Amino acid sequence: xxxxxxxxxxxxxxxxxxxxxxxxxxxxxxxxxxxxxxxxxxxxxxxxxxxxxxxxxxxxxxxxxxxxxxxxxxxxxxxxxxxxxxxxxxxxxxxxxxxxxxxxxxxxxxxxxxxxxxxxxxxxxxxxxxxxxxxxxxxxxxxxxxxxxxxxxxxxxxxxxxxxxxxxxxxxxxxxxxxxxxxxxxxxxxxxxxxxxxxxxxxxxxxxxxxxxxxxxxxxxxxxxxxxxxxxxxxxxxxxxxxxxxxxxxxxxxxxxxxxxxxxxxxxxxxxxxxxxxxxxxxxxxxxxxxxxxxxxxxxxxxxxxxxxxxxxxxxxxxxxxxxxxxxxxxxxxxxxxxxxxxxxxxxxxxx
Amino acid sequence: xxxxxxxxxxxxxxxxxxxxxxxxxxxxxxxxxxxxxxxxxxxxxxxxxxxxxxxxxxxxxxxxxxxxxxxxxxxxxxxxxxxxxxxxxxxxxxxxxxxxxxxxxxxxxxxxxxxxxxxxxxxxxxxxxxxxxxxxxxxxxxxxx
Amino acid sequence: xxxxxxxxxxxxxxxxxxxxxxxxxxxxxxxxxxxxxxxxxxxxxxxxxxxxxxxxxxxxxxxxxxxxxxxxxxxxxxxxxxxxxxxxxxxxxxxxxxxxxxxxxxxxxxxxxxxxxxxxxxxxxxxxxxxxxxxxxxxxxxxxxxxxxxxxxxxxxxxxxxxxxxxxxxxxxxxxxxxxxxxxxxxxxxxxxxxxxxxxxxxxxxxxxxxxxxxxxxxxxxxxxxxxxxxxxxxxxxxxxxxxxxxxxxxxxxxxxxxxxxxxxxxxxxxxxxxxxxxxxxxxxxxxxxxxxxxxxxxxxxxxxxxxxxxxxxxxxxxxxxxxxxxxxxxxxxxxxxxxxxxxxxxxxxxxxxxxxxxxxxxxxxxxxxxxxxxxxxxxxxxxxxxxxxxxxxxxxxxxxxxxxxxxxxxxxxxxxx
Numbered sequence: 001x002x003x004x005x006x007x008x009x010x011x012x013x014x015x016x017x018x019x020x021x022x023x024x025x026x027x028x029x030x031x032x033x034x035x036x037x038x039x040x041x042x043x044x045x046x047x048x049x050x051x052x053x054x055x056x057x058x059x060x061x062x063x064x065x066x067x068x069x070x071x072x073x074x075x076x077x078x079x080x081x082x083x084x085x086x087x088x089x090x091x092x093x094x095x096x097x098x099x100x101x102x103x104x105x106x107x108x109x110x111x112x113x114x115x116x117x118x119x120x121x122x123x124x125x126x127x128x129x130x131x132x133x134x135x136x137x138x139x140x141x142x143x144x145x146x147x148x149x150x151x152x153x154x155x156x157x158x159x160x161x162x163x164x165x166x167x168x169x170x171x172x173x174x175x176x177x178x179x180x181x182x183x184x185x186x187x188x189x190x191x192x193x194x195x196x197x198x199x200x201x202x203x204x205x206x207x208x209x210x211x212x213x214x215x216x217x218x219x220x221x222x223x224x225x226x227x228x229x230x231x232x233x234x235x236x237x238x239x240x241x242x243x244x245x246x247x248x249x250x251x252x253x254x255x256x257x258x259x260x261x262x263x264x265x266x267x268x269x270x271x272x273x274x275x276x277x278x279x280x281x282x283x284x285x286x287x288x289x290x291x292x293x294x295x296x297x298x299x300x301x302x303x304x305x306x307x308x309x310x311x312x313x314x315x316x317x318x319x320x321x322x323x324x325x326x327x328x329x330x331x332x333x334x335x336x337x338x339x340x341x342x343x344x345x346x347x348x349x350x351x352x
Numbered sequence: 353x354x355x356x357x358x359x360x361x362x363x364x365x366x367x368x369x370x371x372x373x374x375x376x377x378x379x380x381x382x383x384x385x386x387x388x389x390x391x392x393x394x395x396x397x398x399x400x401x402x403x404x405x406x407x408x409x410x411x412x413x414x415x416x417x418x419x420x421x422x423x424x425x426x427x428x429x430x431x432x433x434x435x436x437x438x439x440x441x442x443x444x445x446x447x448x449x450x451x452x453x454x455x456x457x458x459x460x461x462x463x464x465x466x467x468x469x470x471x472x473x474x475x476x477x478x479x480x481x482x483x484x485x486x487x488x489x490x491x492x493x494x495x496x497x
Numbered sequence: 498x499x500x501x502x503x504x505x506x507x508x509x510x511x512x513x514x515x516x517x518x519x520x521x522x523x524x525x526x527x528x529x530x531x532x533x534x535x536x537x538x539x540x541x542x543x544x545x546x547x548x549x550x551x552x553x554x555x556x557x558x559x560x561x562x563x564x565x566x567x568x569x570x571x572x573x574x575x576x577x578x579x580x581x582x583x584x585x586x587x588x589x590x591x592x593x594x595x596x597x598x599x600x601x602x603x604x605x606x607x608x609x610x611x612x613x614x615x616x617x618x619x620x621x622x623x624x625x626x627x628x629x630x631x632x633x634x635x636x637x638x639x640x641x642x643x644x645x646x647x648x649x650x651x652x653x654x655x656x657x658x659x660x661x662x663x664x665x666x667x668x669x670x671x672x673x674x675x676x677x678x679x680x681x682x683x684x685x686x687x688x689x690x691x692x693x694x695x696x697x698x699x700x701x702x703x704x705x706x707x708x709x710x711x712x713x714x715x716x717x718x719x720x721x722x723x724x725x726x727x728x729x730x731x732x733x734x735x736x737x738x739x740x741x742x743x744x745x746x747x748x749x750x751x752x753x754x755x756x757x758x759x760x761x762x763x764x765x766x767x768x769x770x771x772x773x774x775x776x777x778x779x780x781x782x783x784x785x786x787x788x789x790x791x792x793x794x795x796x797x798x799x800x801x802x803x804x805x806x807x808x809x810x811x812x813x814x815x816x817x818x819x820x821x822x823x824x825x826x827x828x829x830x831x832x833x834x835x836x837x838x839x840x841x842x843x844x845x846x847x848x849x850x851x852x853x854x855x856x857x858x859x860x861x862x863x864x865x866x867x868x869x870x871x872x873x874x875x876x877x878x879x880x881x882x883x884x885x886x887x888x889x890x891x892x893x894x895x896x897x898x899x900x901x902x903x904x905x906x907x908x909x910x911x912x913x914x915x
Contacts, residue, residue, distance in 0.1 A: 053386060067419075074828040075390045078382035081886075233908050237901045240375075244897040251890040254826040364906045371900035378893050417834040442706075446841040459845045462737035475706045475734055 023210045023227035028217060033103035036096050037206070038235040039242050043093035044199065046246065047131075048192065050086040058138070060184035062177040065140035066260040073257060084250035092246060094132060094276050097125050105314070105334050108321050109212035115315035117205040120198050122312045127195050132274055134187040140180060145261030146271045148183075149175045154284065157297040158305075176263060215326060272348065279341040280304065282348035307337070399495035402435065406490070413449030418494065422446050423483065425492060428467055429454060433487070435494040436469050436480040447480070456480065527567045528575050529559040546647030555608050562594070589629050591638040592620055619718040626717075635679070642666055658716075661699055663709040664690060686710075689767035708734070727765075728758035735759075741851035761786075773809070776850055777802030800855040805846055808862040811869040812839050818876035827879040832872045839868040 007013055025034060057076055059068040072079035101121060104110065110118035137148045152175060156166040171178025213222065225231050273281050280300075287296035294302065310317060320328040402416045408427040415422050415438055424438040426449050436456065438446050445460035455472060456465040463474035470479045486493045534544050547553045552562070560567045565582035569575045576582045586594040596617035598604050605614050616639075620626040625636040642658050649656035657666040668687035670676050677684050690696040690710070698707035711719065713730045722730055732739035742748060742758060751758050757765075762775065762783045774781040778790075778799045788794035815836060819829045842865035849858050 053383065056387065070828065070830070071390075074830070077385040077388065077390065079386060080826075081382055082386055230908065230912065233904055233911075237904045237908075240897045240901040240904070243375075244894050247890055247893055247897075251886055256826070257828075364903055364910060367899060367903035368907060371896045371903055374896045375893065375900060378889075378896065415838075417831065422834055422837060445844055446837060459737065459841070459848060461735065474736065477704065477706050 017228075019207050020228040020232075021226060023207055023231075024224040025211050025227055025231045026213050026217075026222040026224050028213075028222055033099070033107070034211065034231075035235065035238045036100035036103065039238060040093060040096045040100055041199070041203075042239045042242055043089050043096060043246075044195065046085065046089040046243075047093060050082050050089065051188065051192075053082045054086060055188060060138070060180055062140060062180055062261075065138060065180060066257070069139040070257060080254060081250060084254045085246055087255040088249040088253075089246050090132060090135065091275075092242070092249075094128055097128055098276070101125055102334070102338060104212075106331060107212065107214040108318070108328065108331065109214075110315045111212075111215075111318070111321050112315070114205070114209055114212060117202060117209065118315055119312055120202040120205070124195060124198050124202065126308075127191055127198070129276065131187060131191050131195075132276060134183040134191070136274055137175075137180060137183045138187065139257060140261050141258040142261050142265070142268055143258050143271065145175065145263070146267050147273050148179065149267075150271060151273060151277070152179075154297070154301070157295070157301050159298060159302075162301075174263070215321065275345065275349075278348040279344040282344040282351070285348075285351075286344075399493055402485075402492045402494040404490055405487070405492060408433075408492070411451055411454070415446065415448070416494075418483070423494065424449065424456065425485070425494060426456070426467065432467075433485040433492060434467055435483040435485045436465075437483070438480075440476060441471075441478040441480065442474070442476040527558055528570050529563075529565070529567050531570075532572070533559075543646045548647075549649060550647050551650050552648065588638060589632065589634055591640055592617055592626070592629065595639045616717045619715070622720075623715070623718045624720040635676070637670065641670070658711075660705050660709050661703060663711055664696065664700065667710045686766045689764075693764070693766060693768040694770045695768060706734075724755055724757045725752070727760050731759045738848055738851040741849060745851065745853045747853055771847070773802065773805055773847070776805070797853065797855050801850055801853075801858050804855070804858045804862040805843070805850075808839075808843050808846060808865045808869070811866050812836070812843055815839060815869040815872040815876070818873050822876045822879040822883075825880070825883050827883055829876065829879065832875045835868055835872050835875075839865050839872065842868065 004013075025031075054072065057068055057072045057079065059065060069083065072083055074080075104118065104121065133148075133151060136144045138144075152166050152169055155169065156162045158165065167173070169179065169182060170176070171182045207227075211227075272278065283304075284297055284300055287300050289296050291299040314330065316322075318328050318330050320330070400416070400418050402418075402423070402425045403414050408414050408425060410427050410431055411429040413424055413426040415424050417423070418437070422438040424436050424447060426434045426436075428434060436447075440447050440458040440460065440463055442458065442461055442463050445458050447456050447458045447463075447465070449455075450457045450464075453464075454467065456467070456469075457463065458474070458476070461475050463476040464472040465476070465480050466472050468479075469482045471477075484495045486495065530544055537544050547559075558567065559565075563583055563585070564580065565577070566575050566580040569580075574580065576584070583594075599612075600614050600617040602614045605612055620639075621630065625638070628636045629638060642663075644657060649659075651658055653659060654661070656662065664687060672684050672687045674684045691700060695707045698704040699709055712733070713722065714720065728739055728742065739758075748758070751761065763769075763771075772781075775783045776798060778785060778795060779802070782798065782802075784794065784798035788798060819832050819836060822829050822832075842861055846858050846861040846865065849861055852858075
């Protein structure tokens, strides 16, 4: 490694090398799930990269956003590929983060000493959902316009501060030019900055703390692999295949642009959010008008808020694991929620 | 034995590095092409280059795409530039300029519009939407609103 | 002098209240309304109807049409012929009754300088007017269409002669076989019109550009158009087609045969949406009504239909190609604009059928075919590009798989060694 030697003589990189070499990855049946953090990282990198490229031509105002995306897709060479990769990589990123989160949850890897790693991870998921929500509007097409209208309508249902958040997000009473500007700022400036910071913290935590082993296997002696270079090389294989998958999807299923948003047109049929919001959307649709003293919608938002907070603070809520119990009822609750999410998502697609 | 190991080692190294380079170049190439500005300008819903000055001598007109619909640019005999939506308000045929009568006419049902877009005769229920025209060096820019 | 002054003062004091009242207008005495309100029910609600009457709105009152003295409470005085009381005119006198004002430009000018004053003279030339003059009490008079009390302006959508309502108003008499019995004319015009292209546009779709009965027959001058004038009637809107027809060999032939220009092929009341089947030599072709097989006209008709079918086929092929290209995710918005152009040329070719000149139609369809060809070419290019994209993808995938395989071998080698 001649080039590394060249650097070594000039910068003290040994601590980093040591950190990389220190970590060991346990080898067992569910080992496969260890790759999803890496996959998410790669996809996030693709997002940053393709996103910057899209910025070269995108123009964030209602009069030109749709036209500029259309321009990127038709007139700019390989523009169709960049946009398509950005869209598909976003879908896969969110899917990969969900898998990463649920595998971490079921392996109870959030327990001591990884509480903060878990919390940064939950924040990262929420930010990525925010990315999805804001990015969906940017092409300013009919479907995204009305989905955003409905989405921000739901936010207004949050008690006390809902209306305020809605007005701030929309930049006014209605979804319009101002909304596009705000979503654009969030999507390309604030969220990327926050995610980059959180990802760095997340990665440093992981390198320091090493890989977690599920409680059930904790007492067994497992074969381990050094993270560097053995595991990272395996990561590279997975990354190649992921990149291949992104490309195949991008070329074979290019995301349609649809018709330009017309704020004065009646809401078209079959408005639905992106798939990762479908379970929430479907839940809101299925709710009765009133639950106890609350409006149905408000009750759902309350439950979702509690779930979100619960997810964030699971390391402390899971007193069973903290006491060293082999099974935690929260794990079963997690299964129930996962099955519910899958079920309502399917239901949502069947209904529309 | 040693030779066999060396041979295989070289093969793997070449394979990995070669493929890596190939993929890298297959990434860089589209990006370089992407960054090259396209021949066409960014088409805006709000503004488009309709024609070069030389294309429309007085008392002629040109049909050009504006967004996804045709529009008509007219250089009138009195040396004015006018632009309208070229979609007839009757049954969506594309209108044309009638040089002899100095009117915009639709061949489908002989709807006639004046050079202000208003209906002169025939079945069109509404006037043609008028666009703004501006001259920039030798180009004629048409914009909405 | 002193007396004169006192006299004027007294007069002023006496008149002052009436002057105020006169200024308010509404306070002006109207004994007609006062009495007729009380017996309004037996009178068909005349007073109530007058609320939205255009004459009342411009400040005219009962006496302005019916005469008499509304300032008197005494029915004998108010309705005395000495005070000019006319009362209700006889039915066949209604035209003259209305014409007292409506045929007088000097009277009408202050109310509406643009309102014509020739309705009565036109009416006298109409079928209705002529028969009315002969003492026929059945024919339409002003009030048959406009109503009597509660007359609305023509552009008031609730007026019985508002364009969209006019056909139904005419049909009240003209579709009643019993009522029309004495005149021996058909009574199915409204039924036919309603199903025809104009009726559908006006009555169903509310397109006020479409003609109602009076657009072709005239309103006050209503009568049956003579054969030779039919072309002029249609040319009010269909100028181009009429111009083409007038310059065509058909014009002379129709004139000689004393048949109407347009109505021979298109009918009069039951005008159907045109279709290509009307042209040519196939079933439904109108040309065959006159042109014998293997005559010149027969061959021209066949040729014209051929050109149009040819372009139609090309346009639909081009559209399919565009749709297919769009379906695989290519953007064809520029081609869509061109496609519109080709469709316009097809419509133009169809219009030019009225020139009955195959070469003219051929030159238009040729132009259309060039545009359609260009669209097809663009769709082909788009498809070729689509194929190239896929090829490029699989080259990239190949390298990615090779890279993964190389890495796999590398890992195996490393882990075997240790």
